[in-house]
Amino acid sequence: MAEMTYRTAIAAGIAQEMERDPTVYLIGEDVGEPGGVFKATEGLYERFGPDRVRDMPISEEAIIGLAMGAAMTGLRPIAEIMFSDFVATCWDMIANQVAKTRYMTDGQIGLPMVIRTANGGGLRFGAQHSQAVENWAMAIPGLKVVAPSNPIDVIGLTAAAVRDPDPVVFLDSKPLYSLKADIPDGEVVDELGVAKVRREGTDLTIVALASTVPKAVEAADILDREYGISAEVIDPRSLIPLDMTTILESVRRTSRMFTVEENPRVLGWGAEIASIVAEEAFFELEDPIVRITTPHIPLPQADVLEDAALPSVDRVVETVRKTLG
């Protein structure tokens, strides 16, 4: 048992896998000697050396391409893109090359690689350094997408991602970097595609991801305490593969679903889940499906504006109450 922050769990998860498997390499801008601009890879360079932990030039396409070429020839690279907004600068490498290669070669080439990146807002970094882009990756066939909501999952899902034979986009959540948790001793290994029920409930189901999970749980507690409304909170943890079994089972039981999403509204990850529920659990639903998201805007920089844009505990509470009338 050791207490760790989300931030330190990132390095711990990578270290666990690099220790276990000598073919795991870490590349990225400032990830080595500097220990990462968020200090999320601190200690790895000292521990695993300059051969396995490499500082890259500002060449995002080369970073992903390098990992792809290494992954098809015997390594299991972890490539870091500093801010998730920057996946746009190498989107062709991710969405057209990495994602499609196994299919186009009908299985000849597999790409066991992880693209890890700092995702999400709330740090006053403005529109180009704060986006939640999990929905971009979710829309691309051939990519697995992971977005952990706590330090233990960071380690366990890092292990699952590194060990997965398919390319995984691993989005850690900037706003959660100081979140603390006790980490069990020994190896922590988890599984992709398994949702977790963060809080049990009977009146409605809230699906939340990464930064919105703590908010949804807090909102559920308030709904319970102050309004006697019992909300179940589900954290899918990975968007691809997506554990619809757990979500559908819950919604069929509660007959109501809400999503709480950090990504901008249009075609956020909740739109896929809502559409599936509207098709497959339609006759069990008692109320409209409601998505609580960031408005469909770029993120403003000023603190008062950014706070108003991101989904808040209050907004979740109010929206649920209004919907249940």
Added chain:
Amino acid sequence: MAEMTYRTAIAAGIAQEMERDPTVYLIGEDVGEPGGVFKATEGLYERFGPDRVRDMPISEEAIIGLAMGAAMTGLRPIAEIMFSDFVATCWDMIANQVAKTRYMTDGQIGLPMVIRTANGGGLRFGAQHSQAVENWAMAIPGLKVVAPSNPIDVIGLTAAAVRDPDPVVFLDSKPLYSLKADIPDGEVVDELGVAKVRREGTDLTIVALASTVPKAVEAADILDREYGISAEVIDPRSLIPLDMTTILESVRRTSRMFTVEENPRVLGWGAEIASIVAEEAFFELEDPIVRITTPHIPLPQADVLEDAALPSVDRVVETVRKTLG
């Protein structure tokens, strides 16, 4: 009245706007002297000259950046990205720069520019030259997204896009290039954000876009003729702005909605429309909302495989019948 193909309508639409407004410029790879690799810009170089119709190097980021810089300083550029798959190679320029600039500068900078590109499959070009990426653009706040389904709309919506003060991603549909229609004489100008009812019906609403519109209409005819099922077919024509008024009015009347989408299943454009309907027309729905899409796979190249992957008239007919049971 002159008959035109979808292909020739592209050049006609651009010509109409270049004729009208001397600040309209066309840039792209092989768009000038060669007349475009799809012959979709044929004649423009001869008519407007090398100054206003320019062949670019294979530098997609520079193409979009150039248009952006020109748009903020007095020109109204039309920038062509040859295949829509390649927007990934300049996605940062499109999604992070072009889309966010007006907002980040709080209105100081406007970008009257059009990004036009050949979208969609069915031509046996394989996974990197056949994608329907309208959902990528739809998910980005700050981009308007147009996808015409016939030659008249190509001209009218090109005019609307070029005259719009905001950046517009204009996706013309490769598989429709040989589609013919009679074009009225004189200027053709249309409007963004106005859906068209392509076929009236009472039992269900089918929302289709670009290449799936003709398929949906044909399916609706078959459903009517062979099964006495009356389907209304709606073509939103632009995804942003999105004419939900027309769609919701129709669904409330028919109480059933289907989408027919060329993009891969997960977070296709239909997911947003389905989610809105599931929230706002929930109590008027009698049956589950069903999305008919390409499976969530990269597109295979062989004709038999590609044909099986793309939504077909038969698949629409069968799915509707099964759902209405």
Added chain:
Amino acid sequence: MARTETATSEATGRSGLDESTRLALFRSIVEMRYFEERAHRLFLDNLVKGTSHLSLGQEAIAAGFGLAMRPDDYTFATYRGHAHTLARGVPMGPVLGELLGRKTGLLHGKGGSMHLTSVEHNMMGSYAIVGAHMPVAAGAAWSAQVRGTEQVAVCFVGDGTTNIGNFHESLNLAAVWKLPVVYVCENNLYMEYTPISKVTSVPNPAADRASAYGLESLIVDGNDPEAVYEMALERLARARAGEGPSLIEAKTYRKGGHSRADPAKYRPEEEVKEWLARDPVDNYRKRLLESGIDEATLVEIEKESLAKVDEADAEARAGPLPDVSSMETNVWSDGGSAWRR
């Protein structure tokens, strides 16, 4: 082959500039210096939200170009853009206000420190994704070329920017079309925390690549305001005359860290000592005194500059917070954020 021209005004002997120009340069770097020091202080007082990247130590580049540019020339800067914004005559109050996230900020709190823009001053924006503004500057230059206005676009980038694709695509296109654009690489030896030499295949990341675009290899002492000013005048004139783009590498150094919180521990003491001894403000002050300008004049400029910063500081602090409703304005040209009907 392209020649390498290294310019420092010491090298070129005593300055040929008239006194008013030299005092204007001095005033400019002093104002930038005081402004950035104040910005840093406000950050330490926790009034600057989010990140910010200061030009402390690099002021001579912004000042030299600012003075050499025509009012209608375009500036494109990076997130490290405070000095370049001031260099175009943008008032300090709104700039500081933007750093503080106020309604009275240059962008009303929408953009923040990394996106300073003032179209009215032809400051066409600060861009936070490395290299992205390089083709945008080319586009502004192209538009000036076809409009026949003889405007020049000046685009400032860092040394780390020389390794990203946009650098290559933009310079090739600018050269082929002979665009009136001047790219200025401020080589401060570091990306964020990584030395540029560790990740770059040539010693001079910009200058050694000019020939790949058929351009001259140009290096200037980025801590010497006069050398920068003279190089700027020459290159702007060439661009205006239709002789095409330039790529200039200005050697300089950050006084502090990459961004607000960075203590810059990764830089060797020796290197830091050596460069701090070349501080552009201190040295230029010394040179002006040596050249016979009397100290009172400089002190007066310093006083006025400090007063200007104090005033801006007070103005910024007094600015109200943005109305929350403004969060949903100016996504679209209609002023709003509605995406459906």
Added chain:
Amino acid sequence: MARTETATSEATGRSGLDESTRLALFRSIVEMRYFEERAHRLFLDNLVKGTSHLSLGQEAIAAGFGLAMRPDDYTFATYRGHAHTLARGVPMGPVLGELLGRKTGLLHGKGGSMHLTSVEHNMMGSYAIVGAHMPVAAGAAWSAQVRGTEQVAVCFVGDGTTNIGNFHESLNLAAVWKLPVVYVCENNLYMEYTPISKVTSVPNPAADRASAYGLESLIVDGNDPEAVYEMALERLARARAGEGPSLIEAKTYRKGGHSRADPAKYRPEEEVKEWLARDPVDNYRKRLLESGIDEATLVEIEKESLAKVDEADAEARAGPLPDVSSMETNVWSDGGSAWRR
């Protein structure tokens, strides 16, 4: 400064290669020539679905490298990859089968002409988005370097590829890390329909940029199989010895259009005449005869090559169509396409 080395085996006087090597080169280009001509015929017969890009006229480059490479070296090609695939010993039948979209195709119809891949032959793929495979090749080279296998990655690109960002990012990184990768630019003077000279800031789009990465400027006659072979041997050896990457510009010309349907009307007659007179197959045949190899030997090789193509043709035509169910296989490592539970 980097020197420019132009290699043609004429230039270097009579060939130092032994007869078996020279006949192997001849056999290789003849097989490629016949194969591509057949591919074109099958397209005209409407049996090749979709697009395809032929190496007619450019065979000497693929042949020279194919013969010089070690079996465990990696090949990365563009959509114009038929010849490079054959050069690694991939059997013709499955390659033609893939063009015909058959179950017996190299990729079972999943990829098509633009994505030919045979990992078993270390042909690591054909990539249809310009420049995208350049950093991928660097990655394979990096992996070879850290695994200590002395493998080299060879990456073929076109002249048009020299203006995209990936070109710059990949060469810089390869040079900094001294990666065992050889980049070969097949300069056939055109992008699709646009002359490279119209959009490029230097006369030799690859060679004139080598110095930007601290590399030698290398040009080879891409229509001379022996010159290519010798350049390949030298550069592969350097890479294997840990001396880092190379960038080679091979001058060549397309016999026909960019892709299947293109009549290539945009090329000046004079230019076409001049280059067709330099056809690699015809000329090499002449040279071999002049050097005393008797015609019967060559005719025999031509017969065998034609027979090989006929056989592959028959095999490909006989191949069944893919099962529709295979559309949903191999998205994931579990063999399927399920993305939810």
